[in-house]
Amino acid sequence: MIVRYTVCCLLGNRLKNAYFNNQNIKSTSFIKIIYKKLYCTASKEYETPxxxxxxxxxxxxxxxxxxxxxxxxxxxxxxxxxxxxxxxxxxxxxxxxxxxxxxxxxxxxxxxxxxxxxxxxxxxxxxxxxxxxxxxxxxxxxxxxxxxxxxxxxxxxxxxxxxxxxxxxxxxxxxxxxxxxxxxxxxxxxxxxxxxxxxxxxxxxxxxxxxxxxxxxxxxxxxxxxIPPPVVDRQKPFRALLFDSWYDRYKGAVSLVSIREGSVSVGQYISFVHTKKSYEVKSLALLRPEEQNVKSLIAGQVGCIACNMRSSAEAHMGDTIHLKEALVEPLPGFKPAKSMVFAGIYPADQSQLPDLKNAIEKLILNDSAVTATTESSPALGRGWRLGFLGLLHMEVFTQRLEQEYDAEPILTAPGVTYKAKIVGRKNIIKYGSDEIFFNNPAHFPDPVIVTEFYEPMVMGTIITPDKFVGGVISLCMERRGVEKSTMNVDNERVMLQFILPLNEIIVDFHDSLKSMSSGYASFDYEDYGYQPSSIVKLNILLNGVEVEELSTIVHSSKAAQMGKRMCTRLLDIIPRQQFQIAIQAAVGSKIMARETLKAFRKDVTAKLYGGDITRRMKLLARQAEGKRKLRMVGNIALPRQTFIDVLKK
Incomplete structure (x- = not known):
């Protein structure tokens, strides 16, 4: 069978097209006989009951x-x-x-x-x-x-x-x-x-x-x-479920499908229910595990279809595929993946924006769980807000961008999507609903129009040896967790379930859990909806001027701690100026933390050699007055690299 298939492939695409399209070429009848024997026989060997x-x-x-x-x-x-x-x-x-x-x-x-x-x-x-x-x-x-x-x-x-x-x-x-x-x-x-x-x-x-x-x-x-066989019908018109896809530089988007009814052959035209677009089937293949081309796929098989689909938006996960102009009922699709963690992604240089856009679109075709919306930042330029299922998902996506597409993106710190209930007829008309969702601090609504804030929660399942139970419970309580249930798996291990805020676990919770349990505890979580929460917007002020790009959303109980951490980090990152800079973290009008970045100081008394002390004090006072005036009129010019160092993960 392998020999026949190899010879068949050597005949080339021109010969296959001649066979399917009934074109007139030299020795057509002879070639048709050879091709039919070789190619079709190879295909029939896959028609398993x-x-x-x-x-x-x-x-x-x-x-x-x-x-x-x-x-x-x-x-x-x-x-x-x-x-x-x-x-x-x-x-x-x-x-x-x-x-x-x-x-x-x-x-x-x-x-x-x-x-x-x-x-x-x-x-x-x-x-x-x-x-x-x-x-x-x-x-x-x-x-x-x-x-x-x-x-x-x-x-x-x-x-x-x-x-x-x-x-x-x-x-x-x-x-x-x-x-x-x-x-x-x-x-x-x-x-x-x-x-x-x-x-x-x-x-x-x-x-x-x-x-x-x-x-x-x-x-x-x-x-x-x-395991029972699949429930399929080979006598009905062709119908298949698209459950995966990837991008091939020569074939375009390749769709991995499960054939539920009928059959499909190379050269036929197929349509997609969701996108309402039609294509000619260029090639069909089974994965063994490498792609092995076949003439047709029939109900019960899992194979891939290449039809020169160029756009990632045309391959919709859970879509139903059928023959063009045939009337079929759509197959049950998938529940859309719900993004849990969001982060901004920007090119290192704005000239790289088209290349990064192309890379993200192709990779999203291969990973449909990622969501992308365009975003613009005064500090970092144009970019995207990407949604992921978790922190590892985000890291793997970024690593694939670098390895497979030679991209060098800047990734901002991750966050989650919050919800707010607003009041006021004008506000409801403006936002289109009395509930608004936001994952970017720049879109944080005015607390005056909000009656209640909500944050996403997860049901966390932890299995750990019983000697670490105390430490695990303390860790969960520290992350604002609420214990749901406890169950003994056996004489040595315990299964704990906690309701936890998603924002508290996306960054370092898993590492902390592994560290305190010597690597023996395991953790899994699932969506648990939204619950009312006291969240606030933590603003960063430089000499009293708010820097919107450095703002973040935190729980009110963690505002002082996060503010202190941000101010300390900025103290090391912001370049020193000719005047003193006050770095403050504030919630509304309340200052939660402060650090002071000292100014460059010129030794104005270096030229003095003795003399009265009043002359020295006069020079120092004049210098202090000059710095005070400069602070009043001076603008703090933060280089782009400073924002990158603060914002990136």
Whole structure:
């Protein structure tokens, strides 16, 4: 089959176009026969019966062995050769640098069991909470999941979140305990945790070592036996769900789809329900895991469609694809990802703005969870306000901009979206509603028209050894957390749930938690809506003049602490002037903190050699008077680098 496909590809695009468009070229009839035999036969080998197709994902906490298990599955099904390299599906440079999966990857595998050939569509998902959107979209096209748990670490916070995500979509869960070969592995203890938390019987659990391939053959058998085939209909008109996409410099936007009904072939015209745009299908491919071109895709398969789509806005996640001019009902889409953390991003130089814009648009196509709106700052120029699912998501996005597009962006400190309820008919007409949302201090509404401020909250789940419970509770209380529940996972570990303000956890909460628990505690969170809060705008004043670009939004109880921190930092960053500068942090008219930047001082008494003391005092008084006048009329010119040093993360 590989030989036939290779020869087919060597015939070239001109020959394929001639075949599909029935063009007249030399030796057309002979070439058609050869092409039909080679290309179409290769395509028919992929037409697996629906009952022999299995769609599944691997879900787990960070570093529990998802990508390693995916490698073993690829090797045992012949998709890649043995020992071909660690974590084949982690293709991005940022994934290799950080050792984590940040992008869900798909592979279609052939597996023969009891003489029957099965098509297994595998999706390897990220494990960090910031990439839960990738997990949710991947599960939407699956009928089952492999729930992977480390035999040493046991159930972690993200394990709990991923299980209930799969359970809520009514997917078949196959529990696996990985790394049973480790010296300190305790699979029996982990099995009891799974039974306590998820009511999973020990007889249903498979014990494996993904690193050495031990027990992985049993996993393949369980996939075939336990996971049901997809519910599809190949007799109906073509209909597919777009659940992922990426940008290719030669093909444009490539759409990864799950075919639910009918089939699609190269040369046909397809339409997108959401965008109402139509395209000609230029190429179709299965991921094995590298792209392998086929003539057609049929219901039950997961493959990619390239149709020269050039704009990232045209690939809408959850969109329904159908044949042009065919009438179909849209498939249920996805719940839009809700951005939790916002940060400004600006080019280092305004001449780089078009290149940065192009890079952001292409990367957003590959990561639909990122939102972008244009923004302008007097200090940093034109840029964007980007929304992310979390702090790691923001860091990975920025790192990908630098590595994949050679961009050098300036990223401002992260913040969250607040809500305010306003009064007054004119104000409501102005804003279009009695509730307004804002994530930029420059858009902070006048407190006079606001009846109540609200801030976003999250439900945080922490699993920690019991000896660290006291420290974890203190940390959460310090971050204005409210305890919701406590549950013993086993004799040694406790699961805590706290309602926490999102603004308190996005920067350094996870690092603090790991530090105080010696790395043993795990943390996961989910949206918990808005709650009333006493938030204020902290203004920075330089000699009484407000600098809007340095303002920030804080809780009233943290205003003095944050003000002191900002003033101390500015004291080290702002260049000294010929006159004294008062650096103040204020909420309204109340000064919360102050630092004084001393002026340059010229030694005006250096020319004196003795004499009366009054002459010395006269020179010093004249100097002080000159500095006082200069302070009254002098403008504090802050260089752009000063704003960058203060604002950037």
């Amino acid at each position: 629906v009952e022999n197709i299995r769609n599944f994902s691997i879900i787990a906490h960070v570093d529990h062995g998802k990508s390693t298990l995916a490698d073993r599955l690829l090797e045992m099904t012949g998709a890649i050769r043995a020992n071909s390299g660690a974590q084949v599906l982690d293709k991005l440079q940022v994934e290799k640098d950080r050792g984590i999966t940040v992008k869900a990857q798909t592979a279609s595998l052939n597996y023969t069991y009891d003489g029957v050939e099965y098509l297994l569509n595998l999706i390897d998902t990220p494990g960090h909470v910031d990439f839960s959107n990738e997990v949710s979209r991947s599960l939407s096209v699956c009928q089952g999941v492999l729930l992977l748990v480390d035999a040493n670490d046991g159930v972690q916070a993200q394990t709990v979140a991923n299980f209930y995500l799969a359970f809520g979509q009514d997917l078949t869960v196959i529990p696996l305990i990985n790394k049973v070969d480790l010296k300190n592995a305790d699979p029996e203890r982990v099995a009891k945790q799974l039974n306590t938390l998820f009511d999973i019987e020990e007889s249903d659990i498979l014990k494996i070592s993904a690193k050495f391939g031990m027990g992985v053959d049993k996993v393949l058998e369980a996939i075939v036996k336990r």
